[in-house]
Amino acid sequence: MSPKWHLIVRQSKFRHVYGQSLKAEQSYDDIRVSKVTWDSSFCAVNPKFLAVIVESSGGGAFLVLPLSKTGRVDKNYPLVVGHSGPILDIDWCPHDDNVIASGSEDCTAMVWQIPDHSLIRPVTDPIVVLEGHSKRVGIISWHPTTRNILLSAGSDNLIIIWNVGTGEPLISMEDHPDLIYSISWNRNGSLFCTTCKDRRLRVCDPRKREVVAVSVQKAGYGHLESFHNGNIFTTGFTRMSQRELGLWDPTNFEEPIALLELDTSNGVLLPYYDADANMVYLCGKGDSSVRYFEITEEPPYVHYLNTFSSKEPQRGMGFMPKRGVDVTKCEIARLFKLHDKKCEVITMTVPRKSDLFQDDLYPDTAGPEPAMEPDEWLDGRDEDPILMSLRDGYIPPKSRELKVAKKNVLDSRPSTRRSMSTLETNSLPPQLLERLLEELQNLKATVLSQEKRICDLENKLSQYTNGTD
Incomplete structure (x- = not known):
């Protein structure tokens, strides 16, 4: 009921x-x-x-x-x-x-x-x-x-x-x-x-x-x-x-x-x-x-x-x-x-x-933009979320790397290969780092598309060789 x-x-x-x-x-x-x-x-x-x-x-x-x-x-x-x-x-x-x-x-x-x-x-x-x-x-x-x-x-x-x-x-x-x-x-x-x-x-x-x-x-x-x-x-x-x-x-x-x-x-x-x-x-x-x-x-x-x-x-x-x-x-x-x-x-x-x-x-x-930084919030500031219109839909932006800046690097754990590379890139100018990251993303996308093309060609070749057999 x-x-x-x-x-x-x-x-x-x-x-x-x-x-x-x-x-x-x-x-x-x-x-x-x-x-x-x-x-x-x-x-x-x-x-x-x-x-x-x-x-x-x-x-x-x-x-x-x-x-x-x-x-x-x-x-x-x-x-x-x-x-x-x-x-x-x-x-x-x-x-x-x-x-x-x-x-x-x-x-x-x-x-x-x-x-x-x-x-x-x-x-x-x-x-x-x-x-x-x-x-x-x-x-x-x-x-x-x-x-x-x-x-x-x-x-x-x-x-x-x-x-x-x-x-x-x-x-x-x-x-x-x-x-x-x-x-x-x-x-x-x-x-x-x-x-x-x-x-x-x-x-x-x-x-x-x-x-x-x-x-x-x-x-x-x-x-x-x-x-x-x-x-x-x-x-x-x-x-x-x-x-x-x-x-x-x-x-x-x-x-x-x-x-x-x-x-x-x-x-x-x-x-x-x-x-x-x-x-x-x-x-x-x-x-x-x-x-x-x-x-x-x-x-x-x-x-x-x-x-x-x-x-x-x-x-x-x-x-x-x-x-x-x-x-x-x-x-x-x-x-x-x-x-x-x-x-x-x-x-x-x-x-x-x-x-x-x-x-x-x-x-x-x-929307995805934060309204405040951590220090502002800790100091007692309050802000509502930053709003966005959905009239034209939403297209997610490309990945932005989140960097962790330890207060004292010597206190951190032994560095892995990834954390070492992060420390090294932190010293690069932001514009150069952004360009390098974008080129890396484009390179990865090219490799993926070529892998797919090679796979398609291999499939066609196997179909052809099977047909001739």
Whole structure:
């Protein structure tokens, strides 16, 4: 029987949003998705790449594919490897589509640079290794508006905020009495909120290094999203093991603004928030459906819209930033659903008859340019994301190399071949370095195209020789 809130639908441009799976040839097949027991999404996407945490012997690994590389993935396709334990969480940098961070059971976080083309060999050298946790690192989250600021949270109940440009820990917080389940920054990155095993919500001010608000009542909070109007959306379980949704005003944690019981399934609900449409997509681990809701300023605040269902249960989910959707098809969201051995692409579309750009569906959205530098944020400055128009779509720029400038090179680890070359290139003039990098990219592209041409010629030759036989 449908819950009562199923019937509460008001006039809305998102009322008829429908989900659709892309064709089988547009999915990614033969991916050995990690079987680690951890409540993370195991997947991260941006307008250039799909990244998936995979099964790996002798350490942790994740797969990175250019979005265009659909179909069957070669079992020998190179991976990103370097962690000595299973990887638990990955997150793409919002300000550089070629940079991704990972957290692992080996107690470290690592930051990686991914080349624009398909990987030819495994990526084994991270840009920087972040060491400061005494137990596994289960949560990784980039700051939404500041360059090179990364948050990590571990099973040591410790939160560390890093400047990955220097490899330094900037802020440490030990305010949680138990395991941290989930963390979400607010829109300008001045605060973040957390859920914890003690079943309380907390709002933290990292620069003051303090918890500024704690929920009064206990509940089974699992995951959360922070909204740009300051409210917090939570998913979790009641004492009777019912899954529930909550909407909270952090300035008044006495009672939730809205609290809805959903069902009795035991899969953790992962929420994904679309700030431009004020919509939330709920993806339950082990569910075969995605429910979506609209959040408004007036009661009942949380409006159920619809459910997209497919046959197989999901292991995890990736949510594309708005700049990666297809505006020519009125697509407002794109989700990457992980199965046991493949990744299926689901698009969410608003039906419109016109082929023109739909201004009301696509307000200016958060772009890839950071609004601040680390020092500005540390000094107390706050800035909203720098917005961009989607009228002409979004074309990702070429890779920009992230350099790590250690405060004291002598304190760093013994240099690998890669880090030595980085030190040497740091002394080159920026214009020359940029030209060399561009020539290197062009050379790689030429080699790849020649390899393909040679392969095509060899195939034609074998067909010819077989024919003459």
